[in-house]
Amino acid sequence: MALPSPTEICWAMRSAPLEQSFRPVLRAAVESKWPETRKFAAALLGDDSLAPEMTEVAIERTVKYLAGHSPLGVEETGVVFFRFYQKEVRRRRAASTKYSLRGTASELASAVSASPLSTVEHRLDLETTLRFTRPDLRVALLLRYGSNESWSVVAEKTGTTKDAIRKSCQRELNRIRKRLRADLSRGATQREQ
């Protein structure tokens, strides 16, 4: 279906009889900006199907603006109109990209997947994770975990300093901490319930 022309969508002006004086100016301004409005909608929203609707909104706002100001030429009116139009396009884009949170917190439990596979996938699997880390970090973490040596002893055995080895392992430690924190928080929540 062909998109309506700017003259067809200037209905907002018809509903404002008091502003008869700037009607031809606004029509000319909208017509001059019409290809640009479609291009702008297509660039930001992916397609220009909403261009007429957004043009109507922009015309309404331009009419209100012009009513409160001294008369403008076609070019200036076009600038004002296009500014309102851009604002509307951006508003719609922001609305479409925003996450919408539906339902309440009590519905979350039923929304969580009950598949045992997902539990397995979300487990902290250090055997797999550490497989691709640097060998010296692997050794350090194994000594700290398996032998329960202090970082000082681990540093001594790996030929480095306590701070250096701790810092090197920071990424892995943070990963473990994050995962355990989530696990413990979940456990605490379940206990409270």
Place this chain on the structure above:
Amino acid sequence: MIPPFDVDHEYEQDDDNDTFLFEGLQQYVLTHYPNPERLDCLDAATLRAFVYAPETLDLEDRKFLHVFKCAECTRELMAHRVERDQRLELHAARSARPNKSTRRAILKASTAMPLLLFFLVLL
């Protein structure tokens, strides 16, 4: 009333050795990775060496990562560590005690002291 368990607080208060973190990890492995069939487990001697002489093992070998995913190996390591720590404590206590010759000298001195005092009073 039992205060609520504040995980974030516990992590923030963790010591220089990240003790809370590693104890948590150990607990996690014990809970989430039971391995009663002992699949891919390290042998008993290796687990013992892991605790007593880790420098004798090639820990760069990826097979050792198995301990991060096996409750049974973790449990064995824990048992070895308890044993090691007890031995170390015992050894430390023995070292702190004075040796036999020092003990004998102290005994002699404590016996001789009243006699010396007695003679001094008589004089």
